[in-house]
Amino acid sequence: MYMPVDLKQELMPCVRCGQCRSVCPVFLAKGVESDAPRGRVTLVRALLEGRIDPTDILNEKIQQCLLCRTCVQECPSGVHVERIIIAAREKLAGVTGISREKKLVVRWLLPNLQRLRLFLPVIARVQGLLARRVNNSDYQAPRFNVPLAGRRLLPVLTGHTIATMSSGGKPFPATASSLKAEKTGVVAGANMTPEAAATDNGLKKQARVAFFTGCLMNYGYPHVGRDVVEVLQRNLVEVVIPEKQVCCGLPMLAAGDRNTFNRMREENLRALRSIHSDAVITACASCGSTLKEFYAGELEAPIYDFSEFLLAIDFRPPRGTMVQNVTYHDPCHLRKAQGIKSQPRQLLKSVPGLTLKEVSNPDRCCGFGGTFSLTYPDLARTIGVTKVKDLMQTGADTVVTACPGCMLQLASGLYSQGSQAKVLHLAELLAASYRAEE
Amino acid sequence: MLPADLIRQVEKIAGLENVFTDEANRLCYATDSSLLSQINNWVPDLVVRVTNTEQVSNILKLANQHRVPVIPRGAGTGQCCGAVACRGGIVMDLSSMNRILNLDLENLQVVVQPGIVHADLNKALAAHGFFFPPDPGSTKMCTLGGMVVFNSSGQRSVKYGTTKQYILGLEVVLPSGEVIVTGGARSRALKSVAGYDLTSLFTGSEGTLGIVTRIRLKVLPIPEKRGLVVAFFDKLEASGQAVIQVFRRRLLPSAIEIMDRTAMKAATMYKPELELPPAEAMLLFEVDGSPAEVAYQAQNIAAICQQFANQVEWTDDPKRLIELWTARSVVGAAAGRVKPGATRVYIGEDICVPVIRVPEALRRIQELSEQYNIPIVTYGHIGDGNLHAAPVINTYDSAEIEKVKQLGDAVHRMALEMEGTTTGEHGVGLTRAGYMEEELGPALQVMRQIKRLLDPLNILNPGKMALDEN
């Protein structure tokens, strides 16, 4: 059970030096003290000491945080602003309640995605009415303000999940093979790589891992998940996708809804424990940071980000040439929450033909922030544009990142700025290079 | 509470979106980093964010009519309760006025707005090979406006001096709302002795005489190379001797920093990989200039230190330079971590004593630490005698707060008794106002007369710097 932090102790080390003002994306976009991490810490402290009432404005200041932890990385005193914000949101949820919109997402939509996925093919079929595809990409632009998504680009839905896609099955609610793929969780079937087939035939495998897919990757970017599976298989890793996994719970935690978070956590722990694995892998930075922070003690298998895991085992670099100028966007929940900076870059550099151009201000957040971008779409867009301009400055034709949330935000941002640059997950690029070997 | 009419007029001047009267926004402007502001609840009546000189002027005129205090504020990183509305009124946030107006580098100068952050300015200058030398520890967040009115400085003041040496002219809005330019109304000259030196008067005025809205600054070319000498001393006094010898030998490092045993311990607790040897004090000498100059200075300083220290190292390798600086650069942050469940507070944090008496001051601070039973981590700029003492307490414990206030007082009194000052670079504000009679003597009366002349209604940052007779 995740318990609230000792707020008093978390607040004390803030010496109000203001160093966090120099990095907070929300402050840099808005410019007043109450939007700076220091301001938020001050407000929470005043709330705790009863010096201020939980007014709407105060609530907004506490909600208007991306939980990106840029301030945490910057803070010389080691103040965990994100923990303070989460605890404060929980307190505020008890007083002012959670907004209707957020409730819909964190209490109803996300916890039930597993069941709702049966409707995926229906949505996939009618999505053209709601949105139009942009530039032959995998994205579509809503024709009007879509509830909960606003006007951002959305991935084109195929009706697939990672499991159905990886096993070469049909989308839901379809064939026996796709249902079987979901049930057994073991990825096998038509799309199996030669290496995976070889491991099946007794070739020494490096490890057996449980793949925690995360909601956005599983339903919005299943092809990315398939590529994660493929890259792992190419490295002689057996991949299992535990069937009963649900949302990692971060959106619930971020909304101050600890009960739903704990429920999600319990369900996931059960799902992950139900199969034997040497490691739990995720390729979503936000899921990864949540698992590492709130699940780790409860699981026997260690938790790894995809890139981290590849370099922890005996990694076989891909040999297919990919002549591309790429830049890499560090997801906050990877760089700052998990301290993973070098691994994705090292993997990118292993791809023949690829040129990596570093972006200035790699610590700058993309502005997605999960439900933040639903609640504050304009602010999320402003922050996103700043980031995207930095990325465009590199002249790269491909922006690679390691989190589906960032992918969604960057694709919208680049499109809004008229950039033709593609957004890819690291796994997609690696998989493409492996495939190009043949 | 301010009259509704006044609020409406401020809204008209600055725009509705830049005026804040709600509790949450105002509360965020009630503190700077001083302990004093933390333990009081000096919430301003209104916060206004300004974007140009005209707005500043109009708001000051209005404030004069209504006799409402106005407190200018940059980033609120001050440590002496300077930007705090201890008598209510309007806090004016200038940090959005953050543009570089003119890079006049052929003339070795730049013109900036007061809200520009120090590091942002130096980043822009570095692209052209220049820099603004004063280097406060708060570089990433403090504004140039704050630096001007506090006459801030940093480690490199040994060689490069303080902010005032670089201010060529200022645009200042007087409390009446009138706008003047010091240092020559249209001048781009690098020096001028025309008239009273009003630039110097406003520099260091702590926001009590006028609001700075434009700054003309002298800049210098970035030195080609830097080098560093690090030395560890068995005896605190020996470190002082080494510094004196360096000056006697006519060497001029850009910075000389000292960390005493407490500071070394704090840095090691925070970053065990530092592996500092056991010692009573550690000195860091930074030298800069041409490669030959750097090598010459560093080698000579190292040789002098050899006579007094038990371990000496010098380097001009940029990578090693960063490694060696680490101990000093983390100590501020590390201080708060020496005692679990406690944090550092800013009080008595900025005394400055004669260089020769630094070791004595360090010893006496440790005696005070024992006497009050409060851990203190001390480090500072031995090159100019400026010491930063960081007491560490549980800020939820009112008894500890009382005790640390007494400790701060003792540190300030010790500095005065040692022919020093209560503040080397952070300013007087409210925290040190009580010492000004003693520290300044009859000169304080002259300051009060100047204040009365420029601000007869006492609306600009009232209560600070002991300018009020009562």
Ligand SMILES: Cc1cc2nc3c(=O)[nH]c(=O)nc-3n(C[C@H](O)[C@H](O)[C@H](O)COP(=O)(O)OP(=O)(O)OC[C@H]3O[C@@H](n4cnc5c(N)ncnc54)[C@H](O)[C@@H]3O)c2cc1C
């Ligand atoms: C971690 C840390 C390290 C520090 N290290 C150093 C150091 O090494 N050296 C050093 O000198 N200081 C240091 N300081 C102190 C502080 O950063 C400086 O005094 C800085 O110049 C204050 O700038 P500010 O923008 O935050 O000003 P604020 O705190 O906002 O204001 C400071 C004073 O200036 C007035 N003011 C602000 N802007 C204007 C304006 N435009 N016109 C008129 N008055 C104005 C305010 O009323 C107030 O009295 C440090 C502070 C911190 C927190």
Ligand code: SF4
């Ligand atoms: S959160 Fe950290 S960086 Fe921000 S004001 Fe507090 S101590 Fe300074």
Ligand code: SF4
């Ligand atoms: S977590 Fe990100 S958005 Fe939130 S206060 Fe820190 S820097 Fe700002």
